[in-house]
Amino acid sequence: MHYKLTEEIIALSDSQAWNFAKLEWDFNFAYYSEDLQTCLCGHYPIRNICVIRNKKNSNQTEVGNCCINKFLGIEDGNKIFTSIKKLKDDNSKSMSAEVIDYIYNKNGISDFEYKFYVDIYRKRNLTPKQLAIKVSINDKFLAFTSYETNSHFNRINLVLKWAENNSSFDKDFILSLKKNCERNGKLSEKQKMALENIITKFKIE
Structure with a gap:
């Protein structure tokens, strides 16, 4: 499991050396999932999940709280x-x-x-x-700190990441959705539908 985690983190990092790759990552967000999830290391089941962000390339990924403590030395989620x-x-x-x-x-x-x-x-x-x-x-x-809120953030960040390479796209609406989600903890059904329509229209993956 440890090998799989290091392999996955290195793949998302600039450095290909574990001791340096792990230093590229910072804690960003934590959430509790009512549904059982699988850690990046392959361990199942987990519910306490941390979202981490790479300081150099802005990549994001999710890791179980135990792994983030043990292997990345990040204890913010505890x-x-x-x-x-x-x-x-x-x-x-x-x-x-x-x-x-x-x-x-x-x-x-x-x-x-x-x-x-x-x-x-x-x-x-x-x-x-x-x-x-x-x-x-x-x-x-x-x-x-619910799974629902985090899934909304993930979809919003997906579009923002795509927009970095598509300068003609107006990000104002997506940024307003992010602020709304931060303020209210979730998006309305109408906002979720608008977000998904954008993802579908521009084939964002």
């Missing part, structure tokens, strides 16, 4: 998955401080929601209104 598990069990609990920063920096929550969460982070007794807002923010985090 606290995210801990918070996902905790909130799935009880969505009135709190995300870690690092995860609050993560979801905010990814535009998954608003300035108000971020400041509110920081303000009530250490409070044990919340008013019913405060608790309702906190639960709403927690639910946004769970939606943002």
Whole structure:
């Protein structure tokens, strides 16, 4: 399995030497899949999945959280998955401080929601209104780290990657979809249909 992972990562990297190829990659996104997935190394089943991005050529790929820790030395997903598990069990609990920063920096929550969460982070007794807002923010985090949201991002990034070599294509609409997905955690049915129509029309693969 380790050999398959290194082979796949090297194929997507500029360097053909593993010790250098693995340094080209950064953590980009994490999501929890309700459906069982297969890791890049071939291991099945997995649910905790990290999306990593190559700093040199902008390639993206998905790796199971265990492999990203063990072989790439990237541990960013650990606290995210801990918070996902905790909130799935009880969505009135709190995300870690690092995860609050993560979801905010990814535009998954608003300035108000971020400041509110920081303000009530250490409070044990919340008013019913405060608790309702906190639960709403927690639910946004769970939606943002869902398989559905990630699949939308993948399709959007597919078009943006294609557009790099097709300068006549106007990217404004696709960029607006990306911002909308970051803000709402998903696309509407109408937006999904428009995105798929573009992919079909231009035969983007």
